[in-house]
Amino acid sequence: MSDAMNVHPEVVTTHDVHHDEHHVHHHKETFITKYIFSQDHKTIGKQFLITGIIWAIIGGLFSVLFRLQLGYPDQSFPILQTVFGHWAEGGHIKPEFYYALITMHGTVLVFFVLTAGLSGTFANILIPLQVGARDMAAPFLNMLSYWFFFMASVVMISSLFIQTGPAAGGWTVYPPLSALGQASQGSKLGMDLWIVSMALFVVSALLGGLNYITTILNMRTRGMSMTRLPLTIWAIFFTAVLGVLSFPVLLSGLILLLFDRNLGTSFYLSDIVVNGQILPNEGGSAILFQHLFWFLGHPEVYIILLPAMGMVSEILSVNSRKPIFGYMAMLGSLFAIATLSFLVWAHHMFVTGLNPFLGSIFVLLTLLIAVPSAIKVFNWITTLWRGNIRFTPAMLFAIGFVSLFISGGLTGIFLGNSTIDIHLHDTMFVVAHFHIVMGVASFFGMFAGIYHWFPKMFGRYLNSTLGYIHFWVTMAGAYLIFWPMHYEGLAGMPRRYLDKSSWVSFTQFGELDKMITIVSIIVFAVQLMFVFNFFYSIFKGRKVTTKNPWGSNTLEWTTPIRPGHGNWEGEIPEVHRWPYDYGKDGREFIPQTEPVGENESKH
Amino acid sequence: MQTFFIIAILLLGFLITFQIAKASEYVSILRGEETARKQTNKINGFMLLAFLVLGLTGVYYCNEKLRGKVLGESASVQGVSIDTMLFITIAITGVVFLITQIALFWFAYKYQASDKRKAYYYPHNNKLEVIWTVIPAIALTVLVGFGIFYWFKITSEAPKDAMLVEVTGKQFGWEFRYPGRDGILGKKYFKNIDPANNNPVGQIWDDPANWDDIWFESKPLHLVVNKPVKLVIGSKDVIHDVGLVHFRMKMDAVPGTPTTMWFTPRFTTKQMIEKTGNPRFVFEISCDQLCGKGHTGMRGEIVVETQEEFDRWLASQKPQYYAAFPDKDPTAPQKDSVNAISKTSATTAVTQMKTTN
Numbered sequence A: 001m002s003d004a005m006n007v008h009p010e011v012v013t014t015h016d017v018h019h020d021e022h023h024v025h026h027h028k029e030t031f032i033t034k035y036i037f038s039q040d041h042k043t044i045g046k047q048f049l050i051t052g053i054i055w056a057i058i059g060g061l062f063s064v065l066f067r068l069q070l071g072y073p074d075q076s077f078p079i080l081q082t083v084f085g086h087w088a089e090g091g092h093i094k095p096e097f098y099y100a101l102i103t104m105h106g107t108v109l110v111f112f113v114l115t116a117g118l119s120g121t122f123a124n125i126l127i128p129l130q131v132g133a134r135d136m137a138a139p140f141l142n143m144l145s146y147w148f149f150f151m152a153s154v155v156m157i158s159s160l161f162i163q164t165g166p167a168a169g170g171w172t173v174y175p176p177l178s179a180l181g182q183a184s185q186g187s188k189l190g191m192d193l194w195i196v197s198m199a200l201f202v203v204s205a206l207l208g209g210l211n212y213i214t215t216i217l218n219m220r221t222r223g224m225s226m227t228r229l230p231l232t233i234w235a236i237f238f239t240a241v242l243g244v245l246s247f248p249v250l251l252s253g254l255i256l257l258l259f260d261r262n263l264g265t266s267f268y269l270s271d272i273v274v275n276g277q278i279l280p281n282e283g284g285s286a287i288l289f290q291h292l293f294w295f296l297g298h299p300e301v302y303i304i305l306l307p308a309m310g311m312v313s314e315i316l317s318v319n320s321r322k323p324i325f326g327y328m329a330m331l332g333s334l335f336a337i338a339t340l341s342f343l344v345w346a347h348h349m350f351v352t353g354l355n356p357f358l359g360s361i362f363v364l365l366t367l368l369i370a371v372p373s374a375i376k377v378f379n380w381i382t383t384l385w386r387g388n389i390r391f392t393p394a395m396l397f398a399i400g401f402v403s404l405f406i407s408g409g410l411t412g413i414f415l416g417n418s419t420i421d422i423h424l425h426d427t428m429f430v431v432a433h434f435h436i437v438m439g440v441a442s443f444f445g446m447f448a449g450i451y452h453w454f455p456k457m458f459g460r461y462l463n464s465t466l467g468y469i470h471f472w473v474t475m476a477g478a479y480l481i482f483w484p485m486h487y488e489g490l491a492g493m494p495r496r497y498l499d500k501s502s503w504v505s506f507t508q509f510g511e512l513d514k515m516i517t518i519v520s521i522i523v524f525a526v527q528l529m530f531v532f533n534f535f536y537s538i539f540k541g542r543k544v545t546t547k548n549p550w551g552s553n554t555l556e557w558t559t560p561i562r563p564g565h566g567n568w569e570g571e572i573p574e575v576h577r578w579p580y581d582y583g584k585d586g587r588e589f590i591p592q593t594e595p596v597g598e599n600e601s602k603h
Numbered sequence B: 001m002q003t004f005f006i007i008a009i010l011l012l013g014f015l016i017t018f019q020i021a022k023a024s025e026y027v028s029i030l031r032g033e034e035t036a037r038k039q040t041n042k043i044n045g046f047m048l049l050a051f052l053v054l055g056l057t058g059v060y061y062c063n064e065k066l067r068g069k070v071l072g073e074s075a076s077v078q079g080v081s082i083d084t085m086l087f088i089t090i091a092i093t094g095v096v097f098l099i100t101q102i103a104l105f106w107f108a109y110k111y112q113a114s115d116k117r118k119a120y121y122y123p124h125n126n127k128l129e130v131i132w133t134v135i136p137a138i139a140l141t142v143l144v145g146f147g148i149f150y151w152f153k154i155t156s157e158a159p160k161d162a163m164l165v166e167v168t169g170k171q172f173g174w175e176f177r178y179p180g181r182d183g184i185l186g187k188k189y190f191k192n193i194d195p196a197n198n199n200p201v202g203q204i205w206d207d208p209a210n211w212d213d214i215w216f217e218s219k220p221l222h223l224v225v226n227k228p229v230k231l232v233i234g235s236k237d238v239i240h241d242v243g244l245v246h247f248r249m250k251m252d253a254v255p256g257t258p259t260t261m262w263f264t265p266r267f268t269t270k271q272m273i274e275k276t277g278n279p280r281f282v283f284e285i286s287c288d289q290l291c292g293k294g295h296t297g298m299r300g301e302i303v304v305e306t307q308e309e310f311d312r313w314l315a316s317q318k319p320q321y322y323a324a325f326p327d328k329d330p331t332a333p334q335k336d337s338v339n340a341i342s343k344t345s346a347t348t349a350v351t352q353m354k355t356t357n
């Protein structure tokens, strides 16, 4: 089995290059400036990726731990006590520990892996390469963006090791629980560290996002009009806009929370008696926080998903050897999704006592999002239709992404309908919904991106046999884990319950929970295999021998196999066409750099 | 030891997989990359088709296996609407699910790379795109229409004759307050909360409406079958959520901002025991909003009974006012005979509550 795709030597790219490593800027590079405090977008992208991978292992490991609890609530695992001490006395995960684990799992995966790790990586690597720029608009700020993310990571990790443990109020950190140290161990120092870490994270996201937007708007190469941009870039562009507009709202919400926690203000607190102690706060609104949180929180789910959508569009088209179907419709639907994602936040709050009339408006706007989502799905499917499809690991992950996005998008229609949400809110149904549509689907997009652009990043291939095993086990595992979970939710089983034995209504799924736990452990093991493949292939993978291994049209494949800082030697190529001329006029592919021929047909 | 074993086996399995993967890379180079690639492509194309077939079978099997474990018929009138809405949605999304998943995997299989075929240059088709904008839009309009119709029905004002109960969440349990014969929940203020002095929810004793309010915790809430009940929901500390799976209802309990929810139970607990065949059946209140370490066990119970049973039960309850001021309690051990007269009148007063609320 091999990853080499047939390359057509008759296609001549504008700049033929004969040596790989060539630095356009001939300044001295030390180890530190090259690999650590690097301002090269490609290195920064790799830093985001590797940090993201480390976080993913940590976040994934947490989920294995709490799945053990869920699958085997009355079994004891002495090894847990050995490792975690008093958090798992007698080999049983304590509730405080369980809630700390799920909180960290959610925070880490949503923000540190799928926001920073995913869009940080691919925005950095792809924007300059695909728009035809030597680097980001502000390389130094770009570097700062990574280092703020790194500091956020350090603070978050340190919160794992303090006496009272990390934050434990769920990744949504609703006050008053998160505001009152008396109410929960996790709301003591761990919560302050969580807020500080997230504040640093927001700074990182803003620095990155502004850079991405500026670069895309101002630094495109000659001929690269906005409608000639690959969909990856469009998706990253909208992602960045969403981030820039919504992260500040989260930050302000968190700052108010910090004030309530430490300065005695009453933004979110009112009428509280906790642990027998009457608090003085009056007039605050706990629901205000939820509005602020979800004003970021909902766009956030698209911040996670859009880059994956962009990469999937690109990969589906390249490997079907066909243009993406309906480029303008894809663009329009990205725009519609991005806009609507700001207008639906209250669908997370249907049962908070929200005014029912307001609720109905949010139902309408929420279900409206399904229309552009449906357009995307149909267009992806039509892109496959009558293609000539190569199943690279990247392509399989892209197809898997579409399947998962369909499954998870459809359950969104259940939840977006407030009538049904009364029953399903805060049950395992929600957990199944967002894991499929956001968690697993975005991971699939990320994997697709990694398999596809690994040759560009490291000049080597990932081992594709391991890639196929990775895909098939993960695909089957994802459905085995999350599909049946919907039934738990339909039965009304609340989320964030660690032991159902005291209940009459929720005990019927014991066997299912065991099955899910076993499958998650297998799936986790296979991810470790991927991580191994990743690091092994950086150093030992099969070398890339041609500049354009996938027969792709976009600009990144016109750079040297291992581009130096500055990306292109000599001039940046000029662009003459959109990126999706695959299979046109009997030609397998026509790179963007090739001028439009006289007799070329129009589309 | 066992853990060690498992890890060793995992590592071994991994090592073998890795060796095979590496070997296959070399083999493919030996055999010619092109032929190897074609073969891999065929295998994966077939796997995609197999995944579709197995997947759909799995969906069917999963449903057969689990649908009996999902709740039965809704125990509230409102829940019936919710279930109807659920089935409409399952039907529409189910069709879309089948069509799109089948198309996706089938096309992937059917149009796998082949030397005989050239990809068809097909960048767009405005008519198609309009069609698949309009059809989802219509489907969603139907869903929104039904959804909002039921939503307004469920969230409308409670009927005038609805019974009133206050539910208060706290870490980690539920407290209930009935308004007593006047049908009015007396005023309360959180700074008055003082469980040691028998004022657990902070009732303002100056308000006469409080004098007949009945309070209790750790005991089941009692409701009357076929009689609408309006819950006034609050919390003392953090956000909780009154989750009533069998009634399909749910509402957050937010400190400082009371919420309400009303519904009409359709079956008594006894009927449910018969319907489910489960002698242990009880209506449960589950806390559905993460509220701290005891969240998992924040459980309450509800008894739904006939009006007569309810009246009998209510007659046995005592207003909290008398617990706070035992000297005002007419049923307390008497010191003089004057109280003996008011004692009887108080008992009749309590029995009358059923009719007033």
Ligand code: HEM
Binding pocket: A172, A301, A302, A304, A305, A347, A348, A366, A367, A369, A370, A373, A408, A409, A410, A411, A412, A413, A415, A416, A417, A421, A424, A425, A426, A430, A433, A434, A437, A438, A439
């Ligand atoms: C057709 C499109 C979608 C609709 C109508 C929809 C609707 C909803 C609704 C109403 C909820 C709240 C459920 C509840 O808490 O009761 C929800 C939860 C969620 N959705 Fe979606 N959704 C859609 C697509 C997506 C996508 C594309 C993503 C991610 C990329 C996503 C991620 C999430 C997440 C993370 C949550 C749970 C948040 C939490 O409570 O922790 N959804 N969705």
Ligand SMILES: [Cu+2]
Binding pocket: A297, A298, A301, A344, A345, A347, A348
């Ligand atoms: Cu949302």
Ligand SMILES: [Cu+2]
Binding pocket: B239, B240, B241, B287, B288, B289, B290, B291, B292, B294, B295, B296, B298
């Ligand atoms: Cu709770």
